[in-house]
Amino acid sequence: MGYQVKFYQLRCIETEDNGEDETWVDFRGGRVWGRGDVSKGDVINVNNGPFTLSNSGADVVSVWEHDDFDPDDHLGDFHISPASSGRGEQVAVFRGDGAHYTLTYEVRPDNWYPRPPAGAPRRAHANAPPKGKVGGALAHLLPRRPVTALHGAGCRVSR
Numbered sequence: 001m002g003y004q005v006k007f008y009q010l011r012c013i014e015t016e017d018n019g020e021d022e023t024w025v026d027f028r029g030g031r032v033w034g035r036g037d038v039s040k041g042d043v044i045n046v047n048n049g050p051f052t053l054s055n056s057g058a059d060v061v062s063v064w065e066h067d068d069f070d071p072d073d074h075l076g077d078f079h080i081s082p083a084s085s086g087r088g089e090q091v092a093v094f095r096g097d098g099a100h101y102t103l104t105y106e107v108r109p110d111n112w113y114p115r116p117p118a119g120a121p122r123r124a125h126a127n128a129p130p131k132g133k134v135g136g137a138l139a140h141l142l143p144r145r146p147v148t149a150l151h152g153a154g155c156r157v158s159r
């Protein structure tokens, strides 16, 4: 069984720059959020994933801060462990270069969403439907018979 991670909220408790940071978040080297302007106290809805874990040391989420003239600032790395699966929302902390960011995330087994039917086009992770919503590509899976039955019963009562 594999595992997946979703990232929820990025919170800036202290910026790295004076004023606004130009922050981004990577997971395994791919962009999860940003680059965007971030001020002290900001809470950003990242809401990205799920991403499949490799169950290796490569499952690292990193926070970076861009500067035009200096090298980009690396504000920290955090290793996402499958051991946190099923524990609900967890918090990763990033405190490089005097900054202070937190990122909430959750790990679950890799059946987070229903798998698309065989032959369906691959859906990008970032475009997965929000939790609890059934519609669009999944609408054809909704049962139709109960609606017809209710309508029929209503007609009989009205006679």
Ligand SMILES: [Ca+2]
Residues within 6 Å of the ligand: 016, 017, 065, 066, 067, 073
């Ligand atoms: Ca900086």
Ligand SMILES: [Ca+2]
Residues within 6 Å of the ligand: 017, 020, 021, 022, 065, 066, 067, 068
């Ligand atoms: Ca900067």
